[in-house]
Amino acid sequence: MPHHEKVKYRPVPVSDLFLEMKNLSELMIDLAYSAALFNDKDLAEDVIELEKRVDTLAYQLEMTIMIAARDPRDAEALTGISTVASAADKISDAAADIAAIVTQNIGVHPIASEIFEKVEEHLAKAKVADKSPLAGKSISELDLAAKMGVDLIAIRRNTDWMINPHETERIREGDVVIARGVSSGIKQFTKFAEGSSVKAWGEA
Amino acid sequence: MQASEGQFEEIVKRFVELKDTSELMLDLAYSSLMFNSRELAEEVQLLEEYVDKLHTEFELLTLSSNFKKEDAKGFLGLIRLGVAAEKIADAAAEIAEVVLRGIEPHAVLKLTIREAEETIVHAHIDEKSPLANKTLKEIHLPEETGMRVLAIRREGKCLRPKPDSKIEAGDTLIVSGYAEGEEDLKRMASPDG
Numbered sequence: 001m002p003h004h005e006k007v008k009y010r011p012v013p014v015s016d017l018f019l020e021m022k023n024l025s026e027l028m029i030d031l032a033y034s035a036a037l038f039n040d041k042d043l044a045e046d047v048i049e050l051e052k053r054v055d056t057l058a059y060q061l062e063m064t065i066m067i068a069a070r071d072p073r074d075a076e077a078l079t080g081i082s083t084v085a086s087a088a089d090k091i092s093d094a095a096a097d098i099a100a101i102v103t104q105n106i107g108v109h110p111i112a113s114e115i116f117e118k119v120e121e122h123l124a125k126a127k128v129a130d131k132s133p134l135a136g137k138s139i140s141e142l143d144l145a146a147k148m149g150v151d152l153i154a155i156r157r158n159t160d161w162m163i164n165p166h167e168t169e170r171i172r173e174g175d176v177v178i179a180r181g182v183s184s185g186i187k188q189f190t191k192f193a194e195g196s197s198v199k200a201w202g203e204a
Numbered sequence: 205m206q207a208s209e210g211q212f213e214e215i216v217k218r219f220v221e222l223k224d225t226s227e228l229m230l231d232l233a234y235s236s237l238m239f240n241s242r243e244l245a246e247e248v249q250l251l252e253e254y255v256d257k258l259h260t261e262f263e264l265l266t267l268s269s270n271f272k273k274e275d276a277k278g279f280l281g282l283i284r285l286g287v288a289a290e291k292i293a294d295a296a297a298e299i300a301e302v303v304l305r306g307i308e309p310h311a312v313l314k315l316t317i318r319e320a321e322e323t324i325v326h327a328h329i330d331e332k333s334p335l336a337n338k339t340l341k342e343i344h345l346p347e348e349t350g351m352r353v354l355a356i357r358r359e360g361k362c363l364r365p366k367p368d369s370k371i372e373a374g375d376t377l378i379v380s381g382y383a384e385g386e387e388d389l390k391r392m393a394s395p396d397g
Contacts, residue, residue, distance in 0.1 A: 014312050015311075015312045018312050018313070022234070026230070029227070029292065032288075033223065033285075036281065036285060076307060077307070077308065077310045078310065079307065080302045080307040080308075080309055080310055080313055081310050081312055081313060083298060083299075083301075083302050084237065084298075084299050084302060084313055086298075087295040087296070087298045087299045088295070090291060090294070090295040090298075091230070091291075091292055091295045093291070094288040094289075094291035094292045094295070095288070097284065097287070097288045097291070098284070098285060098288045100284075101281045101284050101285065106277050106280055106281045106284070107277060107278060107281050108278060108281040108282055108285065109212070109275060109278025109279060109281060109282060110278065111209065111212045111278075112212050112215060112216055112278070112282060115212055115213055115216040116216060119216065119220060120220065
């Protein structure tokens with residue numbers, strides 16, 4: 001039996017809970033497809049983890065909405081939020097289903113994977129090493145899109161996720177970064193993040 | 205006999221269309237909330253019907269390829285991908301339904317929508333438009349006009365914009381952004397007005 005965390009009410013604004021659910025569920029779709037199409041177990045496990053987080057958020061959001069409704073007008077307005085949040089929850093479930101293709105060792109047919117390789121963008125995850133040229137730089141300074149055709153779509157710092165991080169955000173040593181882009185650019189990016197590139201950052 | 209490379213290419217092509225359409229629906233569904241736009245919400249509902257059709261075609265195509273017993277797992281993986289894409293499309297349709305039911309979207313659902321005048325614009329691309337035959341990456345629309353392409357309508361189809369998507373004369377771009385950008389965009393789309 002999987003462990004189910006007991007969910008307690010926390011006084012968090014509905015907008016924060018909702019936005020986090022929306023952002024996480026969208027990130028999960030990207031992570032899950034990449035995990036399944038390119039058979040990446042590590043990414044698949046992240047998706048399964050995130051799904052638990054979205055479930056918890058869904059409970060908390062529901063509780064907050066119940067407390068917030070005082071009259072029929074509130075109820076009408078809040079029903080919309082509840083419906084959309086449950087759709088975001090379904091999306092995260094769908095992403096977890098996709099990830100399960102990998103974690104349950106079913107896999108997508110290798111010939112199909114090869115073809116996806118040519119037509120679909122890749123996603124990669126890397127941990128920023130202390131000697132990485134990325135550490136200490138802001139996203140706008142890195143200019144990854146122009147340099148290697150890569151977009152940084154999320155940063156995980158300890159247990160927090162920053163999705164579509166702001167241009168001014170500085171990468172720190174120990175951050176886990178998730179990038180999307182063409183296959184060659186992604187490989188280059190991963191090497192720089194892990195500090196294993198033979199090239200200097202300026203030559204990238 | 206084994207499924208040929210060509211069959212796999214066809215299967216992948218169908219799946220990519222299914223995946224892209226379900227993600228387009230999700231973008232449009234959230235936008236329909238932000239702008240309380242029935243029109244975008246209705247587009248999502250239409251796409252939902254289209255996704256059902258695509259999904260069935262994808263499943264039939266996958267199941268009718270001559271696969272061997274040892275390939276069964278790999279084909280099961282493909283079938284499951286299709287089911288998940290369809291689930292995402294359903295969720296998008298549920299989001300759009302909030303708008304169609306006439307529930308005024310709560311401020312929370314409008315997300316970070318700026319107090320400033322953001323709107324949805326339809327721009328028809330003329331033969332003479334400097335945007336025709338260019339990719340989205342090349343036209344730098346957000347930098348030039350502050351507007352973002354939500355969808356490309358072409359020959360009755362609604363397509364998901366990607367950086368490499370090429371704009372063709374005759375397309376209609378569905379775009380969101382600040383009202384100030386509208387005139388610039390329309391001028392670029394149809395220079396003769």
